[in-house]
Amino acid sequence: MTKRVFYLLGVLVVLGMLLAACGSTGQSNQPQAVKTVVVTVQAPAKGGESPSGFGETLKTVKDRGYLICGVNAQLPGFGYVDDQGNYKGFDVDFCHAVAAAIFGDPSKVEFRPLTAKERFTALQTGEIDVLIRNTTWTLTRDTELGANFAPTTFYDGQGIMVRKDSGITKLEDLEGAKICVATGTTTELNLADQMAAHNIDYTPVVFETADQVFGAYEEGRCDAVTTDKSGLVSRRVTLKNPDDHVILDITLSKEPLGPVVRQGDDQWFDIIKWVVFATFTGEEMGINSKNVDQIKASTNNPNVKKFLGLEGEMGQKLGLSDDWAYNIIKMVGNYAEIYDRNLGPGTPFNLPRGLNASWKDGGLLYAPPIR
Numbered sequence: 408m409t410k411r412v413f414y415l416l417g418v419l420v421v422l423g424m425l426l427a428a429c430g431s432t433g434q435s436n437q438p439q440a441v442k443t444v445v446v447t448v449q450a451p452a453k454g455g456e457s458p459s460g461f462g463e464t465l466k467t468v469k470d471r472g473y474l475i476c477g478v479n480a481q482l483p484g485f486g487y488v489d490d491q492g493n494y495k496g497f498d499v500d501f502c503h504a505v506a507a508a509i510f511g512d513p514s515k516v517e518f519r520p521l522t523a524k525e526r527f528t529a530l531q532t533g534e535i536d537v538l539i540r541n542t543t544w545t546l547t548r549d550t551e552l553g554a555n556f557a558p559t560t561f562y563d564g565q566g567i568m569v570r571k572d573s574g575i576t577k578l579e580d581l582e583g584a585k586i587c588v589a590t591g592t593t594t595e596l597n598l599a600d601q602m603a604a605h606n607i608d609y610t611p612v613v614f615e616t617a618d619q620v621f622g623a624y625e626e627g628r629c630d631a632v633t634t635d636k637s638g639l640v641s642r643r644v645t646l647k648n649p650d651d652h653v654i655l656d657i658t659l660s661k662e663p664l665g666p667v668v669r670q671g672d673d674q675w676f677d678i679i680k681w682v683v684f685a686t687f688t689g690e691e692m693g694i695n696s697k698n699v700d701q702i703k704a705s706t707n708n709p710n711v712k713k714f715l716g717l718e719g720e721m722g723q724k725l726g727l728s729d730d731w732a733y734n735i736i737k738m739v740g741n742y743a744e745i746y747d748r749n750l751g752p753g754t755p756f757n758l759p760r761g762l763n764a765s766w767k768d769g770g771l772l773y774a775p776p777i778r
């Protein structure tokens with residue numbers, strides 16, 4: 408346990424340094440005073456100390472009776488609160504998929520809205536079980552921040568939005584511009600790197616939440632706004648006149664977004680990984696929420712049988728029941744259903760699948776075998 412507390416302290420000190428480094432305006436690269444916070448929270452996952460890598464997150468979640476999922480509350484299509492006060496979106500559906508796999512009930516989730524800046528502390532202190540909030544997989548987060556990244560659920564890249572009448576079409580046109588950006592994000596760091604690489608002077612105007620970032624842009628306090636392209640598409644529909652704004656044909660970075668867990672609990676990490684893979688596998692096999700019962704009743708394909716819990720005891724290997732993947736597909740849907748429901752042609756976003764297509768359709772989504 409002592410080892411774990413030291414580890415946690417170390418992570419929080421590094422976290423403090425990173426947040427201090429990206430929390431300021433202009434001088435993002437200046438080292439700043441770091442406050443050491445002594446945290447008395449008992450880390451729920453002790454897997455790092457056990458040779459089998461079995462932690463306690465699954466047990467904690469089961470004993471509690473519901474999952475606590477860290478999400479975005481300000482990103483229509485991905486993580487937001489609807490008119491009825493319910494969390495909705497692509498990321499939110501992956502929280503439901505985890506609950507379906509564990510409890511056979513997708514509603515057994517409590518959502519914790521988190522800003523970009525708060526999210527890793529919430530994960531590390533055990534306030535949430537999993538973070539599913541448009542979070543980019545980077546080396547620093549995967550190591551110093553004590554995070555483990557499940558497979559990417561959305562391959563994205565950073566973009567820039569401007570007013571159509573601004574005449575801005577390329578990066579160089581942003582010389583001397585004010586650019587609205589959220590703090591605690593890869594966005595802020597990529598912007599600084601790309602502008603430095605192209606020798607372009609600009610002023611970052613930094614805020615904590617998407618509402619503040621896009622509010623300031625809408626009020627004309629910035630010439631441009633930058634975030635993941637998914638975020639731009641999402642927030643563009645919330646502007647007074649979406650058609651007055653254009654997302655430039657520029658991609659500043661790679662932003663692989665996906666679920667994140669704490670380090671130290673391999674079993675929990677495996678569960679989150681395979682929940683994502685189950686949604687990919689459903690699409691690969693052509694199994695969806697509408698046809699899953701009929702396929703389950705009639706199949707003699709051994710791979711489908713293993714996937715749907717009819718043979719091979721795949722769920723038990725994860726510490727779950729064997730109908731874990733059946734429940735995901737039946738109750739939440741396969742990846743294509745989750746994507747289309749939240750981002751597809753029937754939504755205001757109508758986002759083409761692009762890189763987020765199954766490998767069978769030339770995309771990057773590829774699940775290892777469930778066997």
Ligand SMILES: N[C@@H](CCC(=O)N[C@@H](CS)C(=O)NCC(=O)O)C(=O)O
Pocket residue numbers: 479480481482521522523524541542543588589591592593594615616617618620634635638662664
């Ligand atoms: N994918 C990037 C950016 C994620 C991000 O938080 N983007 C902002 C865009 S403004 C956002 O979603 N903000 C919503 C909020 O903080 O409430 C990362 O992981 O750092």
